[in-house]
Amino acid sequence: MRLSSRARMLKPSPTLAITAKAKQLRAQGIDVIGFGAGEPDFDTPAHAVRAAVEALEAGETRYTPAGGTAELKQAVCRRIAGDYGMEYGPTEVTVSCGAKHTLYNLFQVLLDPGDEVIVPAPYWVSYPEQVRLAGGSPVVIPTREADGFRMQPEALEAALTPRTRAVVINSPSNPTGALYRAEHLEALADVIRGRDLVVVSDDIYHRLVYGDERFVSILEVAPDLRDRTVIVNGVSKTYAMTGWRIGYAAGPAEVIRAMEALQSQSTSNPTSFAQKGAVAALIGDQACVEEMRRAFARRRDLIVEALNRIPGVTCRRPEGAFYVFPNVSGLFGRRWGDRGIGAPADLAAFLLDEARVAVVPGEAFGSSEHLRMSYATSEDAIREGVGRFAEAVGRLST
Numbered sequence: 003m004r005l006s007s008r009a010r011m012l013k014p015s016p017t018l019a020i021t022a023k024a025k026q027l028r029a030q031g032i033d034v035i036g037f038g039a040g041e042p043d044f045d046t047p048a049h050a051v052r053a054a055v056e057a058l059e060a061g062e063t064r065y066t067p068a069g070g071t072a073e074l075k076q077a078v079c080r081r082i083a084g085d086y087g088m089e090y091g092p093t094e095v096t097v098s099c100g101a102k103h104t105l106y107n108l109f110q111v112l113l114d115p116g117d118e119v120i121v122p123a124p125y126w127v128s129y130p131e132q133v134r135l136a137g138g139s140p141v142v143i144p145t146r147e148a149d150g151f152r153m154q155p156e157a158l159e160a161a162l163t164p165r166t167r168a169v170v171i172n173s174p175s176n177p178t179g180a181l182y183r184a185e186h187l188e189a190l191a192d193v194i195r196g197r198d199l200v201v202v203s204d205d206i207y208h209r210l211v212y213g214d215e216r217f218v219s220i221l222e223v224a225p226d227l228r229d230r231t232v233i234v235n236g237v238s239k240t241y242a243m244t245g246w247r248i249g250y251a252a253g254p255a256e257v258i259r260a261m262e263a264l265q266s267q268s269t270s271n272p273t274s275f276a277q278k279g280a281v282a283a284l285i286g287d288q289a290c291v292e293e294m295r296r297a298f299a300r301r302r303d304l305i306v307e308a309l310n311r312i313p314g315v316t317c318r319r320p321e322g323a324f325y326v327f328p329n330v331s332g333l334f335g336r337r338w339g340d341r342g343i344g345a346p347a348d349l350a351a352f353l354l355d356e357a358r359v360a361v362v363p364g365e366a367f368g369s370s371e372h373l374r375m376s377y378a379t380s381e382d383a384i385r386e387g388v389g390r391f392a393e394a395v396g397r398l399s400t
């Protein structure tokens with residue numbers, strides 16, 4: 003059967019592929035330590051689960067408004083007021099089936115064929131694909147590790163063309179864990195201001211920030227950009243609710259309306275009882291978030307230290323999210339049997355085969371020198387996995 007050109011150019015998510023391969027090995031009884039996971043390993047907070055179960059039992063099993071219930075929209079507005087210190091009303095927020103779906107809808111209603119979207123690399127794998135699916139062109143701006151993987155204002159300025167429609171900011175970042183501080187965002191806002199550009203602010207990791215660092219939204223330093231900024235967030239990462247599929251956007255009412263119209267003709271509403279669980283998560287006791295954040299902070303320190311002890315590997319200490327992005331270019335040129343390590347993908351294959359450790363090669367995110375390792379796993383698994391990594395690297399010949 004002939005598939006559409008749209009379907010033919012689509013790449014399946016490489017991060018999900020690694021997780022699937024590790025799972026398959028495990029099913030064969032092979033003990034694989036996985037650093038591929040893009041989701042918290044904690045259980046969903048009990049009060050969110052209870053709210054969903056009660057909703058089911060109370061018969062809340064029918065369609066809701068396409069953009070989410072009034073109750074959930076209100077909860078989102080309250081959360082945004084608390085987390086961002088900004089007032090949004092129900093016509094300025096909409097709920098989708100996960101933040102990934104929110105972003106998909108957003109690019110669909112923003113882009114015409116040929117419109118360009120600035121995507122700083124290393125990037126989350128779905129941005130370029132979603133932009134292309136909407137007929138747009140991703141314009142990838144490489145960032146430097148020396149700049150903390152942050153897009154520099156000069157680089158942004160240089161990439162702008164009359165076709166530039168939007169710029170993606172993802173802080174803290176997947177895959178690098180890098181956080182944009184106030185001064186970085188101010189400098190970017192100076193470039194964006196006065197231009198007809200939409201800021202897509204993917205804040206899905208905003209509550210997972212460690213040490214003395216603090217999440218800052220571009221709207222905190224540049225509130226004048228509110229009429230062209232769309233905040234994207236959700237419950238997946240903050241509340242360990244990845245399977246629930248609840249994400250949201252906050253932005254100008256006309257964009258929100260368009261996203262809801264699109265959603266009303268595609269998925270219709272996010273699952274009714276998942277919305278109930280999300281309400282409980284968003285407005286309920288937030289102590290669970292702090293508990294998970296502390297566990298992630300400890301694991302971050304553990305994995306960064308362990309990786310930096312491996313000769314040939316250097317690992318920047320990320321400010322947030324739950325990924326490290328070690329630079330493994332110091333291992334390039336080494337050999338393993340008749341195979342050479344010349345790229346992250348070679349090392350990832352070597353680690354899976356020889357150390358039974360699953361990592362995601364940087365190529366998937368637009369890097370030719372790094373691996374992405376998720377530390378959404380136990381401290382024991384981190385110790386064991388990085389230990390195996392180190393031991394296997396020691397067996398490579400130079």
Ligand SMILES: *Cc1c(COP(=O)(O)O)cnc(C)c1O
Pocket residue numbers: 040099100101102103126172175176204206235236237238239244247248249
């Ligand atoms: C996980 C993730 C999302 C999407 O999460 P959902 O589960 O779809 O809500 C969006 N952006 C980034 C950068 C992510 O890592």
